[in-house]
Amino acid sequence: MRILVSNDDGYFAPGIAALAEALAAVGEVTVVAPERDRSGASNSLTLDRPLSLRRAANGFHFVNGTPTDCVHLAVTGMLDHLPDMVVSGVNHGANMGDDTIYSGTVAAATEGFLLGVPSIAVSLVSKAATDFSVAARVATDLAERFLRMPFRQPVLLNVNVPDRPYEELAGVRVTRLGKRHKAEPVIRGVTPRNETVYWVGAAGGAADAGEGTDFHAVANGYVSVTPLQIDLTHTGQIAAVSEWVGR
Ligand code: MN
Numbered sequence: 001m002r003i004l005v006s007n008d009d010g011y012f013a014p015g016i017a018a019l020a021e022a023l024a025a026v027g028e029v030t031v032v033a034p035e036r037d038r039s040g041a042s043n044s045l046t047l048d049r050p051l052s053l054r055r056a057a058n059g060f061h062f063v064n065g066t067p068t069d070c071v072h073l074a075v076t077g078m079l080d081h082l083p084d085m086v087v088s089g090v091n092h093g094a095n096m097g098d099d100t101i102y103s104g105t106v107a108a109a110t111e112g113f114l115l116g117v118p119s120i121a122v123s124l125v126s127k128a129a130t131d132f133s134v135a136a137r138v139a140t141d142l143a144e145r146f147l148r149m150p151f152r153q154p155v156l157l158n159v160n161v162p163d164r165p166y167e168e169l170a171g172v173r174v175t176r177l178g179k180r181h182k183a184e185p186v187i188r189g190v191t192p193r194n195e196t197v198y199w200v201g202a203a204g205g206a207a208d209a210g211e212g213t214d215f216h217a218v219a220n221g222y223v224s225v226t227p228l229q230i231d232l233t234h235t236g237q238i239a240a241v242s243e244w245v246g247r
Helices: 014-023 067-078 104-114 133-148 214-219 235-245
Strands: 002-006 028-034 053-055 061-063 085-092 119-124 156-161 171-174 187-190 196-199 206-208 222-227
Touching: 002 014, 002 067, 014 028, 014 085, 014 133, 028 067, 061 067, 067 085, 067 104, 085 104, 085 133, 104 119, 104 156, 119 133, 133 156, 156 214, 214 222
Parallel strands: 002 028, 002 085, 028 061, 085 119, 119 156, 171 222
Antiparallel strands: 053 061, 156 222, 187 196
16 A cells, blocks of 8 residues: 655644554555644645755655645656555644644645645644554554445544553544534734734633534544535525526
8 A cells, every 4th residue: 555644734743653664564664744733724735936856865855835735746747656555644633623723744645635635634632742642553553444345435634642552542423523612813023123923822711522522532632533524515405596686
């Protein structure tokens, strides 16, 4: 099995090192990741300049672009063969509910999915975490399962792993995305040159964190696995908007 690994935290991040190391037990791993932290990059492609692909001493490749650029470049230009799987992460921090819209971790997996490759995004639910090996092991379990019993449909999975020892995980729950409250306001600051600047504030707290959501599963010690789709059409509103437009 050939596995393409990417992330949004950058090729130097401990999360991607742990992931690549664990996945090497089940497949031939190629790492192509951004040269700097591109968390929050979403599905952006770099179209206003060319991209460079460089190789670090440890064999990881890095690109002066976004997570989406990395997977796009690797799959459509760099690799000789279509990978059997794209695995993105392990992200430093959760990607649940509305986070998935902004996440570069999810975006890298989404790009694999859009290019026809089964893809998994993996995030560790802790900003304080330093050990990514448990989440990497969970990702490897899923990749191994995929190898043993391929899933017969195009698949894009968003996986969040609680920060606790492997033996203390409650299990795996297949979930839907929860919802967050509105984001915190921007934080205003003043530079030494007396310019006002703004930092984007924190994401909102969980609003829909009920049974069945990723938030709920993770809060109860389970790994959440949410199957994602790309079609944003609000099918349930087509009739009501048709009526409104037709007046
Ligand atoms: Mn990140």
